[in-house]
Amino acid sequence: MSPDQQAPKIDVPYLAQLARISLDAEQMEKFGAQLQQIVSYVEKLKEVNVEGIEPTAHATPITNVFRQDEPRTPGDNAPFLKNAPQQANNLFVVPKIVE
Amino acid sequence: MNLNELTIHELSGRLAKKEIAAADLARDVVARTEAVEPRLHAFLEWNGGELLAAARDVDERRARGEAMGPLAGIPVGIKDVLNVKGHTCRCGSKILQGYVAPYDATVIAKLRAAGAIPFGRLNMDEFAMGSSTENSAFGVTRNPWDLERIPGGSSGGSAAAVAASETPATLGSDTGGSIRQPASLCGVVGLKPTYGRVSRFGLVAFASSLDQIGPFAKDVTDAALVLGAISGKDPNDSTSVPEPVPDYTKALTGDVKGMKLGLPKEYFIPGMDKEVEAAARAAVDRLSSLGAEIVDISLPHTDYGLAVYYIIATAEASANLARFDGVRYGSRAKDAKDPIDMYGRTRGAGFGPEVTRRIILGTYVLSSGYYDAYYLRAQKVRTLIRRDFMEAFQKCDAIVTPTTPSAAFKIGEKAEDPLTMYLSDIFTVNVNLAGICGVSVPCGFTKQPKLPIGLQVLGKPFGEETILKVAHAYEQATDWRKARPAI
Known part of the structure; x- marks a missing residue:
């Protein structure tokens, strides 16, 4: 199999930016080579005839699950807030978003 | 014999008769964990004092004559991907440094309701991504049978802890084989339930349409006990299925006469380890001699x-x-x-x-x-893979295959080559894609070095009783479960 020619080139800087993961040049190069190999491997799916086949998102018979819409008292949010790197006034604090 | 070496069903009987106390068991578990952890590193952390206090509480409640759950006083090790209230849950990752779980996962609440005591945080590949536990940010877990080798993954800590008799059972999660593969490589029983059998609430999600939580145990009976305790519909997980939860131990009759077991030709491939292939074929012969009918099947999209x-x-x-x-x-x-x-x-x-x-x-x-x-x-190809299994189950009650194409490999051997690492999951991933159930049960050892080999038994959706029955009949007809690593 020499599908390297067939598989599209992986654009690691663009994908890393989409995924919000900062990488240095060395990591980009290494991951790029490894991912290219993996993408070449998955090209084999092109051999399969999938005409008329429905996609499977989920392997259970269940479609929709409903419950009564009853009011409930939420639990204490303190242990959740405590996990935040920065919090104040019962809120998560993030760097400034708008000028 | 130290109590940590016994199975849950042996311990439960003796605990119920008050021949032993839960506190005695807890002390042996802590002593064993302290003794082997410096070499094994199955646990990221554990708290012996907390276990002992919980065990004493079980003993006091028993002494007062309270009704006790089926797992009363049994310590169960927990993979670092499951939330246990008040404990860290880092998923083997630096990114969750400092996180303390604000609530119990449903499986933890269910374990507690059955009387079990959640114990420690078991090592894993970061966010359950890996087949060797080498991807943990906190160091690799070692295989108890050979400390130079990997225990499998991603639930490597969960498998190693049971194999080394630190705890009688553990929980892991399986997205593409992460319970069955390490169970196979460490010589213990590991079961991946049908998708929807066990609630995923409180499991840190990796791939939501594939993830399931399941047990590791020393034998099939114990796996059946823990599965029964954690299964069932949960309002907090809309993908959990309201299928009744049977007493899985009732299926363990030892009788497989007349059962049809499918042998898929696609699971015996060139390049697989010869000893693994021979062990799996010998296991199939053994099941045949117990009265099961072996039928050749094909899963063409494997x-x-x-x-x-x-x-x-x-x-x-x-x-x-x-x-x-x-x-x-x-x-x-x-x-x-x-x-x-x-x-x-x-x-x-x-x-x-x-x-x-x-x-x-x-x-x-x-x-x-x-x-x-x-x-x-x-x-779309996933649909074809699921269809292959459903068609095969028209011809057989369960499918038997090797769990992995080779025994445990050396630490570092595949670390720099992700694609080769992925290939160690070829016999397990399709089960998650199809959403069916599977169990790995020990079926022998390689000769030099002596490393465990696993047999995988696959069943229809909600066919856990069938696969447990087959695995149990095979286990009871062999002595593999009695072998223990010399760690």
């Missing part, structure tokens, strides 16, 4: 499973792991100039290489222009 898996699992992971952004939990990059800068640097520093690779791959297969070619096509 060879595409790994490609489908690495598209679907990474796509789902790239979405699921978006939540680790430095806002609500875990670590955060310092002095970020804006949120985008904070996300990128937090994630860049927090995720290890394998998680980064998979998020980028998942982002790629979902990205504009590639979605149809990769993700949609993979979902």
Whole structure:
């Protein structure tokens, strides 16, 4: 199999930016080579005839699950807030978003 | 014999008759854990004092004559991917440094209701991505049978802890084989339930359409006991199924006469280890001599499973792991100039290489222009893979295969070659894609060095009783479960 020619080139800087993961040049190069190999491997799916086949998102018979819409008292949010790197006034604090 | 070496069913009987106390068991578990952990590193952390206090509480309640659950006083080790209230839950990752679980996962609440005591945090590949536990940010777990080798993954800590008799049972999670593969490589029983059998609430998500929680145990009876305790519909997980939960131990009759067991030709492939193949074939012969009828079957799309898996699992992971952004939990990059800068640097520093690779791959297969070619096509081939199994189950009651193509490999051997590492999951991933159930049970050893080999038994959706029955009949007809590593 020499599908390297067939598989599209992986654009690691663009994908890393989409995924919000900062990488240095060395990591980009290494991951790029490894991912290219993996993408070449998955090209084999092109051999399969999938005409008329429905996609499977989920392997259970269940479609929709409903419950009564009853009011409930939420639990204490303190242990959740405590996990935040920065919090104040019962809120998560993030760097400034708008000028 | 120390109590930590016994099975749950042996312990429960003696605990109920008050021949032993839960506190005695807890002391032996802690002593064993302290003795082997410096060499094994199955646990990221554990608290012996907390276990002992909980065990004493069980003993007091028993002394007062209270009704006790089926797992009363049994310590169960917990993979680091499950929330246990008040404990760390880092998923083997630096990015969850400092996180303390604010609630119990449903399986933990169910274990507690059955009387079991959740114990420690078991090591794993970061966010359950890996087949060797080498991707943990906190060091590799070693295989109790050979400390130079990997225990499998991603639930390597869960498998090693049972194999080394630290705890009688543990919980793990299985997205593409992460229970069955390490169970096989460590010589213990590991079961992946049908998708929807066990609630995933409180399990940190990797690939939501594939993930299931399941037990590791010393034998099939114990696996059946723990499965019964954790199964069932949960309002907090809309994918859990309201199928009744039977007493799985009642299926363990030892009688497989007349049962039809399918042998798929696609699971005996060139390049697989000869000793593994021989052990699996000998196990099939043994089942045949017990009265099962062996039928040749074909699962024609088997060879595409790994490609489908690495598209679907990474796509789902790239979405699921978006939540680790430095806002609500875990670590955060310092002095970020804006949120985008904070996300990128937090994630860049927090995720290890394998998680980064998979998020980028998942982002790629979902990205504009590639979605149809990769993700949609993979979902269609997934349909064909599931259909293969459903058609095969028209001809047989269960399917038997080797769990892995080879025994445990050496630490570092495949670490720099992700694709070769992925190939160690070829016999397990299709089960998750199809959403069916599977169990790995020990079926022998390689000669030199002596390493465990596993037999995989696969069943229809909600066919756990059938696969447990087959695995149990085989186990009882052999002595493999009695072998213990010399750690």
